[in-house]
Amino acid sequence: MHISLDKRSGGTCECCSTIPARFAYTVSPKKDDPQNQVALCDVCFADVEKLEQLDHWRCVEGSIWNPDPAVQALSYRIANQLKDKESWAQNLLDSVEIDEDIVSWATSNQSNQMIHFDAFGNTLENGDTVVLTQALDVKGTSFSAPKGTVVKKIRLVHDNPEHIEGKINEQTIVILTKFVKKN
Numbered sequence: 378m379h380i381s382l383d384k385r386s387g388g389t390c391e392c393c394s395t396i397p398a399r400f401a402y403t404v405s406p407k408k409d410d411p412q413n414q415v416a417l418c419d420v421c422f423a424d425v426e427k428l429e430q431l432d433h434w435r436c437v438e439g440s441i442w443n444p445d446p447a448v449q450a451l452s453y454r455i456a457n458q459l460k461d462k463e464s465w466a467q468n469l470l471d472s473v474e475i476d477e478d479i480v481s482w483a484t485s486n487q488s489n490q491m492i493h494f495d496a497f498g499n500t501l502e503n504g505d506t507v508v509l510t511q512a513l514d515v516k517g518t519s520f521s522a523p524k525g526t527v528v529k530k531i532r533l534v535h536d537n538p539e540h541i542e543g544k545i546n547e548q549t550i551v552i553l554t555k556f557v558k559k560n
């Protein structure tokens with residue numbers, strides 16, 4: 378492990394706070410450089426790509442608040458990969474405010490070059506603001522969002538180019554791209 382990473386982490390796993398952290402894990406696709414690395418303990422390092430130890434990974438609920446971008450990116454990536462299985466992971470993603478460039482870094486391992494277009498053929502990106510082009514009934518709730526509702530900071534659904542996610546009335550919902558216009 379590079380001396381600067383050792384110093385930053387204090388020899389403690391930057392995900393789960395276990396001592397000692399013996400591995401420097403590079404958060405892909407960035408190059409091997411201490412600022413792109415996270416100090417990990419044996420347990421985290423062994424499971425960081427498999428994510429089988431579901432309970433263990435609740436540690437990212439803490440590490441996502443780390444001021445270091447690499448730790449934020451890795452924590453976000455882990456929560457994002459577990460969000461369909463674990464409700465705490467979805468709740469965590471809903472409750473944090475992370476810079477868009479870190480979100481892009483965190484989700485870059487999942488984007489398979491699908492392009493999302495709005496109703497007018499404009500390319501949509503993570504973090505865009507869109508406007509609803511027609512009223513939207515939100516399933517499972519009593520409210521509907523009127524045409525013209527502004528949805529900020531959308532997320533692209535990585536495996537479906539017709540879906541984006543956005544917050545309306547504090548709820549994250551899936552919206553069809555054909556019913557939005559990029560703002």
Ligand SMILES: [Zn+2]
Pocket residue numbers: 390391392393394395417418419420421422
């Ligand atoms: Zn750890």
